[in-house]
Amino acid sequence: MSARLAARFAALKAEGRAALVAYLMAGDPDIATSLAVMDAAIRAGADILEIGFPFTDPSADGPSVQRAGERALAAGNGLPAALWIALTLRERHPEIPLILMGYTNPVECLGAEVFAARAAQAGLDGVILVDLPPEEDAPVRLALAERGLAMIRLATPTTDGPRLTRILDGAAGFLYYVAVAGVTGAQAAAPDTAQAALQAIRARTDLPIALGFGVRTPEAAALFAGFADGVVVGSALVDAVGAGPAQTAPDRVGKLVNALADAVRTARLC
Amino acid sequence: MMDFSTNWPANAASAPNWADWPDARGRFGDFGGRYVAETLMPLVLSLEQAYAEAKADPAFTREMDGFLRDYVGRPSPLYFAERLTAHHGGAQIYFKRDELNHTGAHKINNCLGQILLAKRMGKTRIIAETGAGQHGVASATVAARLGLPCIVYMGAVDVERQKPNVFRMRLLGAEVRPVTAGAATLKDAMNEAMRDWVTNVADTFYCIGTVAGPHPYPMLVRDFQSVIGREARAQILDRVGRLPDVAMACVGGGSNAIGLFHPFLADTQVRLIGVEAAGDGLETDRHAAALTGGSPGVLHGNRTYLLQTQDGQIRDAHSISAGLDYPGVGPEHAWLKEIGRAQYCSATDQEALEAFQLCARLEGILPALEPAHALARVGEIARELGRDGIVLMNLCGRGDKDVFTIADALGEKLA
Numbered sequence: 009m010s011a012r013l014a015a016r017f018a019a020l021k022a023e024g025r026a027a028l029v030a031y032l033m034a035g036d037p038d039i040a041t042s043l044a045v046m047d048a049a050i051r052a053g054a055d056i057l058e059i060g061f062p063f064t065d066p067s068a069d070g071p072s073v074q075r076a077g078e079r080a081l082a083a084g085n086g087l088p089a090a091l092w093i094a095l096t097l098r099e100r101h102p103e104i105p106l107i108l109m110g111y112t113n114p115v116e117c118l119g120a121e122v123f124a125a126r127a128a129q130a131g132l133d134g135v136i137l138v139d140l141p142p143e144e145d146a147p148v149r150l151a152l153a154e155r156g157l158a159m160i161r162l163a164t165p166t167t168d169g170p171r172l173t174r175i176l177d178g179a180a181g182f183l184y185y186v187a188v189a190g191v192t193g194a195q196a197a198a199p200d201t202a203q204a205a206l207q208a209i210r211a212r213t214d215l216p217i218a219l220g221f222g223v224r225t226p227e228a229a230a231l232f233a234g235f236a237d238g239v240v241v242g243s244a245l246v247d248a249v250g251a252g253p254a255q256t257a258p259d260r261v262g263k264l265v266n267a268l269a270d271a272v273r274t275a276r277l278c
Numbered sequence: 279m280m281d282f283s284t285n286w287p288a289n290a291a292s293a294p295n296w297a298d299w300p301d302a303r304g305r306f307g308d309f310g311g312r313y314v315a316e317t318l319m320p321l322v323l324s325l326e327q328a329y330a331e332a333k334a335d336p337a338f339t340r341e342m343d344g345f346l347r348d349y350v351g352r353p354s355p356l357y358f359a360e361r362l363t364a365h366h367g368g369a370q371i372y373f374k375r376d377e378l379n380h381t382g383a384h385k386i387n388n389c390l391g392q393i394l395l396a397k398r399m400g401k402t403r404i405i406a407e408t409g410a411g412q413h414g415v416a417s418a419t420v421a422a423r424l425g426l427p428c429i430v431y432m433g434a435v436d437v438e439r440q441k442p443n444v445f446r447m448r449l450l451g452a453e454v455r456p457v458t459a460g461a462a463t464l465k466d467a468m469n470e471a472m473r474d475w476v477t478n479v480a481d482t483f484y485c486i487g488t489v490a491g492p493h494p495y496p497m498l499v500r501d502f503q504s505v506i507g508r509e510a511r512a513q514i515l516d517r518v519g520r521l522p523d524v525a526m527a528c529v530g531g532g533s534n535a536i537g538l539f540h541p542f543l544a545d546t547q548v549r550l551i552g553v554e555a556a557g558d559g560l561e562t563d564r565h566a567a568a569l570t571g572g573s574p575g576v577l578h579g580n581r582t583y584l585l586q587t588q589d590g591q592i593r594d595a596h597s598i599s600a601g602l603d604y605p606g607v608g609p610e611h612a613w614l615k616e617i618g619r620a621q622y623c624s625a626t627d628q629e630a631l632e633a634f635q636l637c638a639r640l641e642g643i644l645p646a647l648e649p650a651h652a653l654a655r656v657g658e659i660a661r662e663l664g665r666d667g668i669v670l671m672n673l674c675g676r677g678d679k680d681v682f683t684i685a686d687a688l689g690e691k692l693a
Contacts (some may be wrong), residue, residue, distance in 0.1 A: 063592075064460065064592040065466075065469050065592050067468075067473060068315040068473070068476060069473075074459055081591065086590070087589060087590065112576045113577060113591075117575060117588070138315050138316075139313045139315060139576070140313060141312060141313070163316065164315075164317040166317050166318075166319075166320045166321065166479050171320055186317060189317050189477060190317075190473075190476060191476060194477065
């Protein structure tokens with residue numbers, strides 16, 4: 009239910025801080041490890057979890073997420089594995105907003121209604137499909153909305169005024185601001201331009217705005233947490249999963265999430 | 279073997295107005311559309327607008343026509359394949375000789391249109407994807423001629439098996455970037471080109487080589503390739519005084535086929551037949567026949583027929599012809615198949631090789647392995663039509679690029 013999203017953002021606003029949004033790839037390198045990794049990320053302080061599902065042709069992702077997807081696919085994991093992981097996490101963590109993120113074709117393959125039903129059943133709160141712009145998202149968006157799930161829309165550095173109108177018409181949950189024109193994890197986002205862009209968007213919507221793409225370190229997370237409602241860290245976490253043996257992946261990810269969570273919690277205090 | 283004997287449509291009143299497609303959303307029926315990252319949406323929308331303006335500007339058409347005539351060498355000839363006709367003992371077989379174009383294939387028709395458009399839009403950097411290297415060579419050629427830098431993404435596997443074309447691109451001043459992600463073939467090259475485009479939004483024009491990608495690309499590429507069918511239609515009317523019974527072409531992404539078919543769509547007495555690559559056979563996992571062996575899905579910006587698993591993961595394609603080695607197909611073909619206006623069949627690697635050799639010996643033409651797939655089906659269609667019939671086939675590329683592949687398949691070693 010996207011109500012969980014609204015509750016979480018409201019609570020964090022009352023606390024006077026931004027949300028740490030952690031992205032991890034479902035099934036990377038296997039289902040048990042990725043479940044343990046995501047569990048560790050939640051326990052270490054992630055406020056919202058984005059569960060990536062792999063696709064063979066991730067044309068908007070940089071090398072880190074590409075490789076994570078390849079590892080997951082090599083183990084036979086796709087959208088069904090991601091839905092199962094979401095369901096399991098939901099049983100353990102009733103409050104945390106869970107967002108599913110990936111590409112359109114595996115969803116298209118199930119059909120909008122079946123997909124939305126399974127997403128709701130898995131306890132998800134929202135869905136991001138990176139190659140499904142507002143022009144094409146109606147079937148999935150409406151099927152999700154009927155079950156209380158949000159289709160999360162994206163705004164980017166190429167978004168101008170008229171385009172923003174199109175994006176906001178039907179937007180729900182939160183707005184995902186892609187801070188760099190580029191693929192995930194490639195370049196560092198520039199804080200000044202991002203802050204100006206967020207100000208312009210805030211003038212047009214009350215939706216919380218989470219900023220992602222190009223945030224890798226606690227320092228960068230703190231910087232963006234100073235003005236965004238949420239900061240998404242993905243590639244750095246996914247790299248931590250792949251950086252050593254699978255058994256110790258939850259430790260590696262937990263430590264990094266801990267540092268990121270600390271940075272986000274103290275960002276507006278200094 | 280499929281049944282080609284029925285004309286379309288059974289009820290002529292149901293014929294759509296072909297010029298109206300795609301619709302304003304870039305749809306051909308349920309196919310097409312714009313499935314791209316939000317960062318790219320403003321770019322595809324501005325491309326659509328720039329193309330509409332260019333199309334309405336006589337100066338753009340004049341410039342394009344001038345290059346097509348003096349640089350590409352159009353119109354390409356219509357050729358009566360007399361010995362092949364006699365060999366098959368059926369309908370008269372005509373070739374549209376697009377393999378005689380500058381750079382040796384139909385690809386340059388589209389590159390010229392897109393890169394002229396890029397210049398008009400003030401873009402200063404061209405990127406392209408390539409499989410066999412024909413679109414890469416054509417892009418590098420036109421970019422050189424128009425004075426723009428060109429970067430070509432090519433799967434590392436294809437870089438290895440198409441070395442002569444890689445060198446040609448470099449000679450033309452292009453930078454060839456090998457792509458190692460995924461299966462390291464055409465679809466992965468396309469992913470990498472999209473990653474480049476989303477990173478370099480201000481100055482870069484993505485020159486897509488086939489009738490795929492997000493709207494307006496399938497329309498744009500079709501329009502630029504339709505010169506093939508327009509010329510062929512006029513030439514055959516002029517030569518034999520009537521339209522052909524069948525117009526046929528090979529289909530990978532489908533740009534040469536749509537270029538031939540489109541000007542014939544309203545001539546409903548002309549049967550349109552596309553031939554896909556069956557690789558080792560449709561019954562195996564190793565083929566590239568999205569229309570005859572795939573199912574609808576979303577890839578590279580559009581909804582179309584794809585080779586995919588039950589869970590919607592894209593399967594690797596296989597064909598002896600690198601130019602047909604793609605797991606998708608242009609959305610307009612998906613639509614033409616669905617409404618029955620065009621029919622699609624396939625030919626295996628082995629059948630294409632045999633057709634290649636037959637054409638070489640009977641007509642003194644080395645066809646590319648891509649149109650060799652269409653050649654593999656032309657005989658049975660000619661026989662079915664009988665001696666009064668006329669088959670028009672697009673010979674969309676020449677086979678010089680394939681001699682190493684063919685030598686390898688025939689068990690011969692070239693130095």
